[in-house]
Amino acid sequence: MQIPPDVVGNEFAEVAVRVDTEANSPRLRLEDLKTGRVRYLDALELETLVWLPDGHLAKLLDPSADRWREDNP
Structure with missing residues (x-):
């Protein structure tokens, strides 16, 4: 039996x-x-996110960098 996922949203x-x-x-x-x-x-990828300086994480949050690009698969 699979447990239903939690949803994180805003x-x-x-x-x-x-x-x-x-x-x-x-x-x-x-x-x-x-x-x-x-x-x-x-676990290694999650730990990397925890230790990432705030400025580096902010760059990942820019949706125009990848999310809304037409060449993004």
Whole structure:
């Protein structure tokens, strides 16, 4: 039996979050509820986000960098 995901959302985005145990080790499964796009983050990737300086994270949050580009698959 699969546990339903938690949803994290605000006026800009909604993401379903759950722990996935189907791979070699647990990882976080993130699904953009608007597009259905899914990304998995392992422990090392999550730790990297925790330690990332705020200025670096701000660059990732710019939606014009990748999200709304026509050449983005």
